[in-house]
Amino acid sequence: MPIDPTQPYxxxxxxxxxxxxEIPAKTVYDDDYAVAFHDIAPQAxxxxxxxPRGRYVSWDDFSANASDEEIAGFVRAVGAVARAAGVVESGxxxxxxxxxxxxxxxxxxxxxxxxxxxxxxxxxx
Ligand code: AMP
Numbered sequence: 001m002p003i004d005p006t007q008p009y010x011x012x013x014x015x016x017x018x019x020x021x022e023i024p025a026k027t028v029y030d031d032d033y034a035v036a037f038h039d040i041a042p043q044a045x046x047x048x049x050x051x052p053r054g055r056y057v058s059w060d061d062f063s064a065n066a067s068d069e070e071i072a073g074f075v076r077a078v079g080a081v082a083r084a085a086g087v088v089e090s091g092x093x094x095x096x097x098x099x100x101x102x103x104x105x106x107x108x109x110x111x112x113x114x115x116x117x118x119x120x121x122x123x124x125x
Contacts, residue, residue, distance in 0.1 A: 003107040005058035005099035015051050029081045033039035033073025036081040036113075045116025046085050046092070050078045058111045059096045078111055087115035 010016070018025045019035060028048060029036035039047040052074045056059035056062040062071070082092050097104040 001102045002019055002103050002105060003057075005060050005104060005107075007057060007107060009055040009057050010063075011055070011106050013107050015023045015049075015106055016055070019051070021055060029084060031073070031077060031078065033070055034077030034081075036077065038052070039112070039124065044112065044114040045086055048081055048085060048113040049110045050074070050081050050113065051108055051110045058098045058104060059097055062109045083116070084111055084118060085113070087113070087114065090115060091119075093119050 012078050014023065017023045018037065025035075025037035027035060027037045029050070031051070034050055034052055036048050036050040037088060051071060052062060052066065054062075054066060054070055062074070066074070078094065082088055085092075092113055095112040095114065096109065097112075
């Protein structure tokens, strides 16, 4: 069920539980600002989710309310994760779903990294 991106942050969302170590994840990156782990239902040979450590519902919330330090740290982490995955040369796609029309399912900001094959058109037609 897509979420309302204007809702208050829900500390019981699945990515909050991953950040607290309450449920497992295949973590590939971890620093002061971000954590990255494999998507549980990969849609490409590489499908990694990068999330900020802070309590942000969506890109809208994060871009409006995160500090400059958090934003810089998160953006740098996304790049570092892609480099560590070795996908810069072959190419990759970033995706952040926000709200209902985008089909955002988890109410904690996450950027998808897709790579490892030609990724097709940007949007389904
Ligand atoms: P979105 O539709 O952008 O909100 O994407 C949510 C993503 O989270 C989907 O690609 C799910 O497969 C993924 N996901 C849901 N639960 C987990 C989990 N426990 N560990 C890793 N990925 C998950």
